[in-house]
Amino acid sequence: MQGKWTRMALFTVFAAMGVAGCGGPLEEEFPFDEQEELTQDEAGEVSALEQDKPPCKNVKASPKLLWPPNHKFHTVTLSGKDGYGEKFKVTIKKVTQDEPLNGQGDGNTEPDAKWVDDYKDRVKLRAERSGQGDGRVYRITFTAKDSKGKTCTGTVFVGVPHDQGGHSTPVDSGYIYDSFGY
Known part of the structure; x- marks a missing residue:
């Protein structure tokens, strides 16, 4: 041929x-x-x-930044549209972070993530970071199903900046801690 x-x-x-x-x-x-x-x-x-x-890169977290770092929980929702203009069915699989749950300078509160009732596309994350670090980065791993039934897996990032000035962009240090404390 x-x-x-x-x-x-x-x-x-x-x-x-x-x-x-x-x-x-x-x-x-x-x-x-x-x-x-x-x-x-x-x-x-x-x-x-x-x-x-499906284009998993179309799935976004809202909000992407949590402020102020007052140790309170904020609901983060994952959503996006597939290549056909329809909403993805998103299921959060796990949440990790780059700082320990109870590290120095973070207020000694844990866990740092909680599920939101029966919603699979939402999670509560604690607005907290170490005052001695470079901000906290949460990694939310998910699967998304498009309107044709195809699935993909991806990760989105949510941050807690160190401050609102020169260190306003959280830096992922690469460490991995389970945010739920499992």
């Missing part, structure tokens, strides 16, 4: 032949940034290319 082979055509041929190493599930911890691998959603459906999955 002559001509150009598209990625989809090559995938179809390799998949039909049962060629190993064609890809696999992506790590759920990382947001999807135009990756081109085989992926598998929760239902076990295989998607040939990342472009076939």
